[in-house]
Amino acid sequence: MATADRPDVPAEWLDRLDRIMAGLPRAHLESAWVGMRWRVGGATIAHVFGGEDGLFRITFRAEPEEVYALEHMGPPYFRTDWGLNVVGMLLDEGTDWDELAEMLTDSYRIQAPARLAEQVPQPGPPG
Numbered sequence: 001m002a003t004a005d006r007p008d009v010p011a012e013w014l015d016r017l018d019r020i021m022a023g024l025p026r027a028h029l030e031s032a033w034v035g036m037r038w039r040v041g042g043a044t045i046a047h048v049f050g051g052e053d054g055l056f057r058i059t060f061r062a063e064p065e066e067v068y069a070l071e072h073m074g075p076p077y078f079r080t081d082w083g084l085n086v087v088g089m090l091l092d093e094g095t096d097w098d099e100l101a102e103m104l105t106d107s108y109r110i111q112a113p114a115r116l117a118e119q120v121p122q123p124g125p126p127g
Helices: 011-022 064-073 097-111
Strands: 027-031 036-040 043-050 056-061 077-079 086-091
Touching: 011 027, 011 036, 011 043, 011 097, 036 097, 043 097, 056 097, 064 077, 064 086
Parallel strands: none
Antiparallel strands: 027 036, 036 043, 043 056, 056 086, 077 086
């Protein structure tokens, strides 16, 4: 639900994100303090929300070297203060959904119990 200062994430984007997460064992969608989040057990995989500035963001977990790389790439990526391995991405009409799907799958592997993470295939080498 939108508040006066935070817009709702477009339903189309939530649907796209939910389709990505549907392939991850025991990942589930729930309301967050603002926006929506996907969790596995008690661990957050990703959190999507509209900001007070009208922009939309998604945050997720990444390995430390990837956080560092994304942080230094600049927009659409940004570093958060929510943990050492939490990074964010601005969502807009130009979002690369394939790249985001890979990053969310990696976030799942970081957050999920090992027995669940092992069920998600690792990406193969570039073709």
